Amino acid sequence: MFETRLKEAATQVEAHLLAVMAPFGDLPVVGAMRYASAGGKRLRAFLVLESARLHGVDPQQAIWPATAIEAMHAYSLVHDDLPCMDDDDMRRGLPTTHIKWDECTAVLAGDALQTLAFECVSRNECHxxxxxxxxxxxxxxxxxxxxxxxxxxxLDIAAETAPVPLTLQEITRLQAGKTGALIAWSATAGAVMGKADIEPLMRYSLDLGLAFQIADDILDVEGDAAKVGKAVGKDADAGKATFVSLLGLDGAKMRARDLVTDACDALSIYGKDADTLREAARFVISRDS
Incomplete structure (x- = not known):
């Protein structure tokens, strides 16, 4: 069920993103926007659509915040890949946006995707x-x-020149922002649209976001670059403190499993209706990309 709904979410958001950007024309920056926002698992969009389904929100409205979060996520990846940030040449198995075009176009495409996200959630069609x-x-x-x-x-950039490696508590805070914040927004958007209590989904999403990042740290050690779609081993080469470096590989895997258990428990109020979200939590620590 989860894989089917994840694919459905990806297909729906892909089509909606293209439809929203259709009036923008064919300038290089628009081409870069379409390129940067294409592909990916669309997990964040899935979380929006699934949390909306739990609260009886019209799918025709929920598609707008689902599209918004993917535009926002795409912007973050474009800027994260820039030479002044992580300086990555590959993303999702393809050249990064600044490699495909140039740095100026990549910066502008990221800026435009960010503003597009805010347009999507503020349009009348959203709610x-x-x-x-x-x-x-x-x-x-x-x-x-x-x-x-x-x-x-x-915080991540500051850690690169810090005199001592980050502690586990500091890394947790860093990743709660860098990775977890958009995941939390995605998982609670449906409750906001349904005018319901966001607390259960917030607790779910905070554990989910941290488990997601731990899985990323594990992939940086064990992952296959061809499957991951980007370079691996960069954290170790840079001497960065990660969940794996602090907890060890087995300790990190155990911590991720514990977080997934807690995330699933947070959904008890929804009963079996939240089984797909539980599957999503298990997916984030079993993925190979």
Whole structure:
């Protein structure tokens, strides 16, 4: 069931992204936007659509925040790959956006994808209630900005020149922003749209986001670059502290499994209706890319 719904979410969001960008024309920056936002597992979009389904939200409305989070995620990857950040040449098995075009085009494409995300959640088609649209917009800004993803990236950059490696607590805080903030927004968006309590999905998503990052750290050690779609072993080569370097490979795997158990337990209020979200939590620590 999970794999089917994940593929359905990917197909729906891919089509919607292209439809939203269709009026933009064919400038190089628009081509770069389409290129950067294509492909990927679409896990964040799936979380939006699935949490919306749990709360009886119209799928025609839920597709807007699902598209928004994928645009936001794509922007973050474009900027993360730049020479001034992680300096990566490959993403999802293809040349990164600044390699395919150039740095200026990549920066502008990322900027445009970010603003597109805010447009998607603030449009009337997203929700009938302006207060809900406002909440989605404000919470997305917080998740993506200096209280969330950008904060995590800034802490990550600062750690590269820190006199001592980060502690486990510091890495957890860093990744709660860099990776976890957008995952948390995705998983709770449906509850916001349904005007329901977001707490169960928030607890689920915080554990899920941390498990996701631990799995990424494990892939950087054990992963196959051809399957992962980008270089592996970079953290170890750079001497960066990670969950694996601090907990060991077996310890990191155990911690990820414990987090998935906690994430699944947080969904008890939804009963069997949340089984697909439970499958998603198990998926994030079993993936090979």
């Amino acid at each position: 009938d209630d302006a207060a809900v649209r406002a909440e989605l917009t404000v919470s997305l800004a917080r998740a993506a900005g200096a209280q969330g993803m950008v904060l995590g990236q800034a």
